Amino acid sequence: MASSSTIALLNLSSPFSSRPILSPSTIASLGVATRRREKKPSLATVKASGGGGGGGGGGAKYKGTQMRERLLREMIEEKVAEAKEACEGEGEAAAASAECRVAWDEVEEVSQAKAHLRLKLEVLRQDPLESFCGDNPETDECHVYDDDDE
Amino acid sequence: MAVCTIHPTQSLNPACSSIASFHQKQGLFCTYGSRAIMAKRGGVIIQNHPPSPGVVICSAAGGSDTLVIGLAADSGCGKSTFMRRLTSVFGGAAEPPKGGNPDSNTLISDTTTVICLDDYHALDRTGRKENGVTALDPRANDFDLMYEQVKALKEGKAIDKPIYNHVTGLLDPPELIVPPKILVIEGLHPMFDPRVRELLDFSIYLDISNEVKFAWKIQRDMAERGHSLESIKASIEARKPDFDAYVDQQKQYADAVIEVLPTQLIPDDNEGKVLRVRLIMKEGVKYFKPVYLFDEGSTISWVPCGRKLTCSYPGIKFFYGPDTYFGHEVFVLEMDGQFDRLAELIYVESHLSNISTKFYGEITQQMLKYSDFPGSNDGTGLFQTIIGLKIRDLWEQIIATKTGAPLEAAKA
Numbered sequence: 008m009a010s011s012s013t014i015a016l017l018n019l020s021s022p023f024s025s026r027p028i029l030s031p032s033t034i035a036s037l038g039v040a041t042r043r044r045e046k047k048p049s050l051a052t053v054k055a056s057g058g059g060g061g062g063g064g065g066g067a068k069y070k071g072t073q074m075r076e077r078l079l080r081e082m083i084e085e086k087v088a089e090a091k092e093a094c095e096g097e098g099e100a101a102a103a104s105a106e107c108r109v110a111w112d113e114v115e116e117v118s119q120a121k122a123h124l125r126l127k128l129e130v131l132r133q134d135p136l137e138s139f140c141g142d143n144p145e146t147d148e149c150h151v152y153d154d155d156d157e
Numbered sequence: 158m159a160v161c162t163i164h165p166t167q168s169l170n171p172a173c174s175s176i177a178s179f180h181q182k183q184g185l186f187c188t189y190g191s192r193a194i195m196a197k198r199g200g201v202i203i204q205n206h207p208p209s210p211g212v213v214i215c216s217a218a219g220g221s222d223t224l225v226i227g228l229a230a231d232s233g234c235g236k237s238t239f240m241r242r243l244t245s246v247f248g249g250a251a252e253p254p255k256g257g258n259p260d261s262n263t264l265i266s267d268t269t270t271v272i273c274l275d276d277y278h279a280l281d282r283t284g285r286k287e288n289g290v291t292a293l294d295p296r297a298n299d300f301d302l303m304y305e306q307v308k309a310l311k312e313g314k315a316i317d318k319p320i321y322n323h324v325t326g327l328l329d330p331p332e333l334i335v336p337p338k339i340l341v342i343e344g345l346h347p348m349f350d351p352r353v354r355e356l357l358d359f360s361i362y363l364d365i366s367n368e369v370k371f372a373w374k375i376q377r378d379m380a381e382r383g384h385s386l387e388s389i390k391a392s393i394e395a396r397k398p399d400f401d402a403y404v405d406q407q408k409q410y411a412d413a414v415i416e417v418l419p420t421q422l423i424p425d426d427n428e429g430k431v432l433r434v435r436l437i438m439k440e441g442v443k444y445f446k447p448v449y450l451f452d453e454g455s456t457i458s459w460v461p462c463g464r465k466l467t468c469s470y471p472g473i474k475f476f477y478g479p480d481t482y483f484g485h486e487v488f489v490l491e492m493d494g495q496f497d498r499l500a501e502l503i504y505v506e507s508h509l510s511n512i513s514t515k516f517y518g519e520i521t522q523q524m525l526k527y528s529d530f531p532g533s534n535d536g537t538g539l540f541q542t543i544i545g546l547k548i549r550d551l552w553e554q555i556i557a558t559k560t561g562a563p564l565e566a567a568k569a
Contacts, residue, residue, distance in 0.1 A: 071259075075324055084383030090391070103398070105289030111395035112291035113282065113326075114388070119233040120323040122377045130529050138255040 066128035069136045071148030076128075079121040086114045222559075223311045224339045224552050227347030227360040229407050231370075231400065233323070234262055234273035234343045238530040239363065239541045244269045245526060246545030247339060247552075257332050260322045270337035274344025275321045277303040282326025293345055293399035300350040303342075307356050310336045339552060348407040358555070359445065359548055362411035366418045367393075372429025409483035412442045413547075415540050422471035422493055431471060433493040434536025436543065440479075440486040444551040446511045447488040448543055450477035453510070454488075466504050469497045473505070492536035499525075505539075512543055513550035520546070 067073045090110035127133050134140075140149035230237060244251035244266045251264035251271055262273030279299040280288060290297045306316045317331040348354050348362070365373070371393060378384040408414050413436065420431040438447035450457045456478035462468035473494035480489050490509075496502045499521065506512070506520045514520060523542045524533055532538035 079324065080382065083381050087383040087388045090388075090395075094391070094395070108291055108395045108399065109286055109289055111392040112293065112399075113286075114392050115396060116282070116292065116323060116326070118374075118378050118381065118384070118392075121381065123233055123323075135253065135259050138253070138257075139259045142256060 066132050066134060068134040068151055069140050069148060070150040070152060071136045071140075071146075072124075072128070072134050073152065074148075075135075076121070076124060079117055079124065082117045083114065083121060086110065086117055090114050223313065223336050224358050224548075224555065225307060225311050225356050226339065226341045226548060227353075227357040228341060228343040228363070229345065229347050229361070229404065229411065230343065230363040231345060231365070231404060232363075234271070234275060237343070238527065238532055238538075240264060240271055240341070240343060241530065242523065242527055242538065242541045243341065243545040243548070244271065246523060246542065246549050254332065258320050258322075258329055260324055260329065261320055261332055262323070263318075263320075263332065263334065265337070268337065269339040269341060270334060271341045271343055272318065272334065273321070274298070274303065274342055274346060275323070276319050277306075278321045278328065281321070281328050291396060291399045293396060293403050295346065295349060295403055298346060300346075300353065304350060304352045304356070306334075307340070307342060307353055310334065310340050311356055312336075339548075345404050346407070348410045349403065354410055359413075359442070359551055360411045361544060362408040362414045364405075364408055364414050364416045366416070368419045368427065369417050369429050369432065372419075372427070376429075409485075412439045412445060413437065413544055414482070415537070415544070417537060420471065420493055422474060431493075431495055432535050432537060433491065434540055435489055435491045436536075436540040437480075437482055438488045438490070439482075440488060444554040445547060446513075448490050448509055448511050448547070449488065450475060450490065450509060454479060459508075461501065461504055461508070466501060468494075468501055471495075473501065475505070490540075492539060494535070496524075496534045496539075502539075509543075513546040 067076055090107070090113070093104070093110040094107035096104075124135070127135060136148060140146075143149055226243075228239065228243075230239065234240075240251065244264065247266065247268045249266040249268065251266040251269060253259075253261055254263055254265055262276060264271040275292070277299050278285075278292065278297055280290065280297045285292065285294075285297050288296070302319075306318060309316050313336045315333055315335045318334050319331050320329040321327075322329045342353075342357075347357070348360055354360070371390070374389050374393065375386065378389050379386075416435040416437060418433045418435070419429065420426055420433050422433075423431055436448065438445070440447065450459060457476070459475040459477070460472065461475065462472045471494055473492065473496070475493075476489070476491040478489060480487050492505075496505075502521045502524060503518060506514075506518065509520075512520060520539070520542050523545070524538050527533055527538070530538070532541065
């Protein structure tokens with residue numbers, strides 16, 4: 008199990024100090040966006056909450072999305088186990104075998120998919136089912152969770 | 158002058174009602190019987206809904222070919238930071254097609270469509286397992302179809318592009334893609350097939366060094382229950398032979414390479430937090446003037462932090478100079494370190510030349526737009542943004558030469 012103290016994180020929180028050298032009027036004249044970064048979660052807190060499992064981290068709004076998150080999470084575990092098994096055996100040959108390489112490639116694929124979903128939900132704050140559920144609000148996939156559901 | 162293609166279809170298309178939310182400025186006509194319902198913005202139509210009796214797709218490219226950009230990266234597609242910075246420069250945020258397959262990998266903005274090359278997988282996950290090939294292997298990909306469809310889009314024809322679903326690992330029913338002004342093809346093999354390479358107006362390779370890749374994957378995956386340091390390492394190593402053979406070898410063809418390396422400013426740093434990023438720009442590429450520092454063609458080492466500008470540890474270091482890369486003459490612009498304050502970013506921007514900005518501070522503004530994203534305070538974000546501006550510049554030059562008309566008219 009990974010503890011957050013061993014995770015090396017990109018320093019994303021407040022890359023700019025709260026007291027910029029440029030005057031506010033100069034910044035305004037640059038047409039620079041003045042979105043407050045403090046409101047958005049830093050990647051540190053996002054990681055801590057995202058890995059906990061349960062009813063969806065960050066921003067999953069619809070049931071379908073939470074199901075996808077859960078599915079991907081489970082697939083990662085499954086496929087890592089499969090890959091370890093496929094690569095078991097006599098050292099070099101086993102590691103170089105097609106089964107071994109394909110198995111770890113699958114792990115990479117689902118890990119990427121999970122990470123993308125997380126990025127979308129927690130940083131972009133978009134649920135991928137937003138548009139579909141806008142058109143089809145009655146479907147089971149589009150059931151919206153409240154915090155005290157499940 | 159618009160190029161129109163007619164798609165014959167059978168019955169009433171309920172999808173036409175969702176066209177109102179499409180992004181691209183193209184005339185899309187849906188007809189039912191004799192009544193024409195015109196939708197102002199064309200985009201993506203769901204293919205698995207019963208289509209309408211006659212759908213006319215008109216490309217608004219104004220007679221000029223679609224600009225095709227290739228981006229080679231191993232970080233999955235369509236949702237990457239690079240893509241967002243790139244499309245943001247052209248204007249508008251790129252979103253997944255509305256009303257279509259929610260697992261679509263495509264992104265569409267007002268000017269740009271981003272296609273994920275995974276959609277051209279010839280083999281789905283099961284197929285790859287059965288055949289013992291990874292997704293990195295060319296045998297898992299249909300380059301004939303890729304070439305055919307990219308060519309069609311470039312010539313102003315709409316295509317029915319397959320969708321590779323990364324969640325299920327299956328190939329889903331195709332989605333309709335209409336020719337955009339700018340087409341970006343992103344994935345593992347944009348430059349692998351020579352025919353596809355020929356179609357690219359500009360190509361970029363994102364080259365992440367092994368140490369940085371490892372550090373990034375740790376950050377990405379360690380929060381997942383299934384993963385451990387060993388599994389992450391094993392996954393990288395197992396994919397390395399195919400990666401080196403089929404993906405890495407494309408970098409010699411790229412017009413620009415963004416190389417991401419560990420910093421040299423901190424001895425023995427292995428956290429991957431501070432990065433050294435090199436922008437390698439090929440010389441002699443049409444419409445592309447490499448970015449430079451101070452004096453084009455000379456070799457410069459520059460530490461912006463000092464009396465005028467104070468930076469916090471570990472500071473910032475720039476390098477610029479000519480070099481050769483796989484036998485090509487190139488210019489390299491390199492940044493090591495991190496921006497800590499807005500002032501540093503503006504200061505650096507004001508000393509770079511040939512950055513193709515339209516106003517002073519445009520790079521800074523773009524960087525701030527995606528300040529939540531990785532790379533927003535170092536060379537990755539800076540060079541991705543600069544490449545976006547260079548591509549915009551390239552596009553405008555091409556438009557100006559091809560149509561011979563004022564830029565304003567071409568944009569209409």
